[in-house]
Amino acid sequence: MTADASRGAQAPPELVQLLTPEGERVEHPDYDIDLTPEEVRSLYRDLALVRRVDLEAVALQRQGELGIWASLLGQEAAQIGSGRALTDADMAFPTYREHGVAWCRDVDPLKLLGLFRGVNHGGWDPKEHNFHLYTIVIGSQTLHAVGYAMGIQRDDATAATIAYFGDGATSQGDVNEAFIWASVFNAPIVFFCQNNQWAISEPLERQTRIPLYRRASGFGFPGVRVDGNDVFACLAVTRQALKNAREGQGPTLVEAYTYRMGAHTTTDDPTRYRVASELEAWKLKDPIERVKAYLFKNEHADQAFFDSIDAEADQLGADLRRRCLAMPDPRPLDIFDHVYSEPHPLIDEERAQFAAYLEGFES
Amino acid sequence: MTVMSLSKALNEGMRKAMEDDPKVLIMGEDVGKLGGVFRVTDGLQKDFGEDRVIDTPLAESGIIGTAIGLALRGYRPVCEIQFDGFVFPAADQIITQLAKMPMRSLGAIKLPVVVRIPCGGGIGAVEHHSESPEAYFTHTAGLRVVACSNPADAYSMIQQAIRSDDPVVFFEPKRRYWEKADIDTSTGDWWTPFDKGRVVRPGTDATLIAYGPMVKTCLEAATAAEDDGRSLEVIDLRSLNPLDQPLVMESASRTGRVVVVHEAPVNNGFGAELAARITERCFYRLEAPVLRVGGFSTPYPPSKLEEHYLPDLDRVLDAVDRAFGY
Numbered sequence: 001m002t003a004d005a006s007r008g009a010q011a012p013p014e015l016v017q018l019l020t021p022e023g024e025r026v027e028h029p030d031y032d033i034d035l036t037p038e039e040v041r042s043l044y045r046d047l048a049l050v051r052r053v054d055l056e057a058v059a060l061q062r063q064g065e066l067g068i069w070a071s072l073l074g075q076e077a078a079q080i081g082s083g084r085a086l087t088d089a090d091m092a093f094p095t096y097r098e099h100g101v102a103w104c105r106d107v108d109p110l111k112l113l114g115l116f117r118g119v120n121h122g123g124w125d126p127k128e129h130n131f132h133l134y135t136i137v138i139g140s141q142t143l144h145a146v147g148y149a150m151g152i153q154r155d156d157a158t159a160a161t162i163a164y165f166g167d168g169a170t171s172q173g174d175v176n177e178a179f180i181w182a183s184v185f186n187a188p189i190v191f192f193c194q195n196n197q198w199a200i201s202e203p204l205e206r207q208t209r210i211p212l213y214r215r216a217s218g219f220g221f222p223g224v225r226v227d228g229n230d231v232f233a234c235l236a237v238t239r240q241a242l243k244n245a246r247e248g249q250g251p252t253l254v255e256a257y258t259y260r261m262g263a264h265t266t267t268d269d270p271t272r273y274r275v276a277s278e279l280e281a282w283k284l285k286d287p288i289e290r291v292k293a294y295l296f297k298n299e300h301a302d303q304a305f306f307d308s309i310d311a312e313a314d315q316l317g318a319d320l321r322r323r324c325l326a327m328p329d330p331r332p333l334d335i336f337d338h339v340y341s342e343p344h345p346l347i348d349e350e351r352a353q354f355a356a357y358l359e360g361f362e363s
Numbered sequence: 364m365t366v367m368s369l370s371k372a373l374n375e376g377m378r379k380a381m382e383d384d385p386k387v388l389i390m391g392e393d394v395g396k397l398g399g400v401f402r403v404t405d406g407l408q409k410d411f412g413e414d415r416v417i418d419t420p421l422a423e424s425g426i427i428g429t430a431i432g433l434a435l436r437g438y439r440p441v442c443e444i445q446f447d448g449f450v451f452p453a454a455d456q457i458i459t460q461l462a463k464m465p466m467r468s469l470g471a472i473k474l475p476v477v478v479r480i481p482c483g484g485g486i487g488a489v490e491h492h493s494e495s496p497e498a499y500f501t502h503t504a505g506l507r508v509v510a511c512s513n514p515a516d517a518y519s520m521i522q523q524a525i526r527s528d529d530p531v532v533f534f535e536p537k538r539r540y541w542e543k544a545d546i547d548t549s550t551g552d553w554w555t556p557f558d559k560g561r562v563v564r565p566g567t568d569a570t571l572i573a574y575g576p577m578v579k580t581c582l583e584a585a586t587a588a589e590d591d592g593r594s595l596e597v598i599d600l601r602s603l604n605p606l607d608q609p610l611v612m613e614s615a616s617r618t619g620r621v622v623v624v625h626e627a628p629v630n631n632g633f634g635a636e637l638a639a640r641i642t643e644r645c646f647y648r649l650e651a652p653v654l655r656v657g658g659f660s661t662p663y664p665p666s667k668l669e670e671h672y673l674p675d676l677d678r679v680l681d682a683v684d685r686a687f688g689y
Contacts, residue, residue: 067487117667119665121662137449169421171420172452173425199421201418202418334664336659346660347660
């Protein structure tokens, strides 16, 4: 089996791109986007701030304040572009790496840290943000997203769901079942696959022989591959796919072609399985630098703007760090909370026994 | 004799099995170039090639389902499930096919498949990375279920599991992966059959029964109890299915007090089976009911709370005290 050469810096030809790595705005026959300078500056701010949140979280993990962290480094445009395409009524189902989408859904970054710090298994109310809890088991959430979309259909609501997953997840039965369900029920859903080229140590070619977006045709709905490092294209393509879903045209698979610049998680060591030159090639396609270049070139922003974003990022990072360290540890008896929605005698019995046991140490 | 960690002992055991039998294959996610997320298969792909050490697509049902097919074709696949909580997509293939196909074939088919599962908590991990799902599999007839607790057993038991013509679910105590011991790799003379348990510390006053990660905890508890003048026997079950009943019943009859310890929830856990069987066989010799120490009837908690959830020396000794209160 040969390696997929397209994993390198060379962009595959079928890629939807609206902003080149050099910051040049380019046309695409099927997709367009009309953004005001202010809107572009706002996207830049999103990208820069979520990268800063991510870097701070990596640092917190290195210092022992988080048990583990799954970095989104390199995937900011895919997440901000798709996240900003959502309306308030749309519902997003993330994996455990969608920190940028969480940002778009107004989830306090502190709440993302709880799971990784080990104080809870997921610290926000999905209904409050229309952003579901992180799902760690690979691919499970795609079926939940389809079921949710079927609910939207039955409610006659004007909304869609978006299901996030990675290239590795496309091998899971659940994801393939989600494709089938969505297809035959014409569910209002966008399958947003961030193909970051690596499933821990396994390269894309261990999951597929064809470009992932082409899988959609076999299931009976359209698939499109977008430059996942191009926030304009991700926004345009996702916006269109969501619109189609809301208008009753069924699912779309969006393959955001990107790269996992960091390790799988902070416990992983990618030097064991991939070459540095690949990383270097992708550095040239950085999702943030191209927006910066675009803003500069078109004189939509000056240095003072970028300085102000840097300052805001610094403040955000410092604030996140301070609040992370102040996050209270859960209390031992919290173990028994929320296991059931209704009272449960065995839980009550064990809670009482454990409380008495703990009191034994105090006396 | 060679000093080895438990993970290295498994690695060496698999290496030996692969050298002895060209039909032995390794399969799983990240088991090849990376050597597994715990490095248990480190170096095996380099030495045995990609045909024998297979990085599979990311699908646990696929791993077990195709392992069954390979076994039908005469291979002996050793499958790694990356973490305990990820075994459930494979549960269908394990329970409906792997466990039952030999009987379905009236004995014509043998399925020598090993399913390795790093299990248990104590490593500060996120959800689905700290579970003890053994009872789901001990409840499924057709599977042998074993759990190693130390490097020497890891080395011998993995080889015996691979040699077995039955499917074996092989639990590895992930928080003990890095513990070391001296192992004699020159001969198999010292090997205890992998379906037998072992008294790892003799005692006279009460019996602690454990397997996997809790064996060490029980040994520490027995040492601590000695200071209080109590002599605790510790049994490492090693095999949950089949259960080494003669070993368990002899000890229970002799000491009259039994405490079963596992990380999995007490409720419907493997300890329930032990308690029932011991009560049935040794009722008149018991001085106290068989007591169980284990996880609560809750999902595994976030890691900041796992020290409270996991049985520790104090919880074991508390149960021993209660056993002496009857």
